[in-house]
Amino acid sequence: MAQPTDPDPRATLRGGLPDRYLNPDDIAEIFDVSLETVYQWRRKRTGPPGFRIGKHVRYDPADVRAYVTQRKSAEQDAA
Numbered sequence: 001m002a003q004p005t006d007p008d009p010r011a012t013l014r015g016g017l018p019d020r021y022l023n024p025d026d027i028a029e030i031f032d033v034s035l036e037t038v039y040q041w042r043r044k045r046t047g048p049p050g051f052r053i054g055k056h057v058r059y060d061p062a063d064v065r066a067y068v069t070q071r072k073s074a075e076q077d078a079a
Helices: 009-014 024-031 035-044 061-078
Strands: 051-053 056-058
Touching: 024 035
Parallel strands: none
Antiparallel strands: 051 056
């Protein structure tokens, strides 16, 4: 009997997020918020952490996943 293959661990980490750096438009779409909200999060340092590549802001999918996990934990602790 053949052993089942393990899923790609990167797929588990990504949790359905694309396998590329995300831009602010992607973040707005993922969280169903306006682009202005994404920029406000960045200014207030309240949203997922981003970084600059030249004049462009990018987000690592792993950091976005960690942000969501952290927010979920904070919500559960508050409840």
